[in-house]
Amino acid sequence: MDKLNFLEVIAAISVFISLLLAVFLLTVKTERKLENRLFAAFLIINAIDMSGLFMHYFTDSYNLKTFKMSAYLLVMPLFYLYVNAVCYSDFRLKRKHLLHLIPFIVVNLLLVPRLYLAEGSPKEYFFKHMWDSPEMFFYQVIAELQYFFYIVGVFIILKKYKKIYLENYTNPNTLLYKWLFQLTMILLFIHVFIIFKNTIRYTAYNDLFIWIHIVAGTSFLLAACWFILKALNYPELFRRIDSTLQPTEDFTETLETENKTDETKSFQIEQLKNFMTEKEPFLEPSLTIQELADQVKIPVRDLSVLINHHINQHFFDFVNEYRVKKAMTILKDPSKKEYTVLEILYEVGFNSKSSFHTSFKKYTNQTPTAFRNN
Numbered sequence: 001m002d003k004l005n006f007l008e009v010i011a012a013i014s015v016f017i018s019l020l021l022a023v024f025l026l027t028v029k030t031e032r033k034l035e036n037r038l039f040a041a042f043l044i045i046n047a048i049d050m051s052g053l054f055m056h057y058f059t060d061s062y063n064l065k066t067f068k069m070s071a072y073l074l075v076m077p078l079f080y081l082y083v084n085a086v087c088y089s090d091f092r093l094k095r096k097h098l099l100h101l102i103p104f105i106v107v108n109l110l111l112v113p114r115l116y117l118a119e120g121s122p123k124e125y126f127f128k129h130m131w132d133s134p135e136m137f138f139y140q141v142i143a144e145l146q147y148f149f150y151i152v153g154v155f156i157i158l159k160k161y162k163k164i165y166l167e168n169y170t171n172p173n174t175l176l177y178k179w180l181f182q183l184t185m186i187l188l189f190i191h192v193f194i195i196f197k198n199t200i201r202y203t204a205y206n207d208l209f210i211w212i213h214i215v216a217g218t219s220f221l222l223a224a225c226w227f228i229l230k231a232l233n234y235p236e237l238f239r240r241i242d243s244t245l246q247p248t249e250d251f252t253e254t255l256e257t258e259n260k261t262d263e264t265k266s267f268q269i270e271q272l273k274n275f276m277t278e279k280e281p282f283l284e285p286s287l288t289i290q291e292l293a294d295q296v297k298i299p300v301r302d303l304s305v306l307i308n309h310h311i312n313q314h315f316f317d318f319v320n321e322y323r324v325k326k327a328m329t330i331l332k333d334p335s336k337k338e339y340t341v342l343e344i345l346y347e348v349g350f351n352s353k354s355s356f357h358t359s360f361k362k363y364t365n366q367t368p369t370a371f372r373n374n
Contacts, residue, residue: 003207003210003211003214004210006214007053007210007213007214007217008053008054010214010217010218010221011050011051011053011054011217012054013221014047014050014217014218014220014221015047015050015051017221017225018043018044018046018047018050018221019043019044019047021040021043021225022040022041022043022044022047023040025037025039025040025043026040032086034085034091034092034093035082035085035086038078038081038082038085039082041074041078042075042078042079042082045071045072045074045075045078046075046220048068048071049068049069049071049072049075050217051068052065052068052069053213053217055068062115062123062124062127063115063116065127066111066115066116066127066130067108070104070107070108070111070139071104072143073103073104073107073142073143073146074101074104076146076147076150076151077100077101077146077150079150079154079187080100080150080153080154080157081093081097081100083154083157083158083180083184084157086176086180087157087158087161087176087180103142103143103146106142107138107139107142110135110138110139111135114126114133114135115127115130115135131201131202140198144195147191151184151187151188151191154180154184155184158177158180158181158184161177162177165177165316166314166315166316166317167289167304167307167308167314167315167316168288168289168290168304168315169288169289169315169316183223186219186220186223187220187223189219190216190219190220190223193212193215193216193219194216196212197209197212197213197216200212265306265310268298268302268306269306269310269311271296271298272296272298272303272306272307275295275296276322277322279295280322280326281295282319282320282322282323282326282348282349283323283326283347283348283349284349285349285350285351287319287349289303289304289307289315292315292319317359319349320350320355320359321359321363323348323349323350323356323359324348324359324360324363324364325363326348326349327344327345327348327356327360327368328364328371330344330347330348331344331368331371331372332372341356341368341369341372344368345368356368
């Protein structure tokens, strides 16, 4: 089997698995229908793009082959909308999101005169030499600008998501941020290969062009499968946030201008710490800052500023510190020496072994087992 045939096989497998995962996402019963549909669309468009490597076995239509190529301009908009839908519980598709179709429409309109409406030998000539045409140069410029715009947009969303999550929630959904961040980095890595591939296209290094194609296609396939399998195996880790929530720093200055003396703040901090020690609200694994504010009877924005600005901790770290201290007490209690580490982490409010070990080591520089044995 030569490299071209191998590339076609890889592409066919990639298309098959991508479409299989897309069908599953579209048919599985879940409350998260929007993000499933968006990711399914993302997989389908990528499958259409990869199908170009073996499409010649099924059709000779230049129009269809070119339309397939232009569909690549839908990949990043779909991924961007998918990240929004996963991160924000109140995200909905609206008419304004149709603006994301503009690059795709513009490129196809640009190809109408010399390709879609052309006939015979002029059409065949244009298709065979299209990568040297002004239309394809414009297409590649638009594709790169579009990619840069959306990849920056995704990183901005993830940065805001992580900050708001740490300030308002606990346990262990920073994994969602990590997975989306890792997937975005993988897509960025693959795109670097695509840029390199498109550059090599204009040289005589045909073998290198094919191998880069193979690496890029295989990498995307593995990344998509990895992400979907993680999402299906650990659906409880997905907790979205309300897009109306703002990072504490956005309203700290406003609250600081209100008539609150240092004595009042000190009293509230003391009140909060006493409440955490006596009532132990941190034992609730899904505790949010809104729920704690209701219990301690401090307005939620005041409480957010108190913890994030004056105590200088994220809500996530603030709560987990009390959980770790509770775990330390249990680990050193002779009457509870039969308790396993797993039982203890659930008892103190964690619901993830990895997040418990990460938090415990952060505060003690030891693992729970090493701490118990010392």
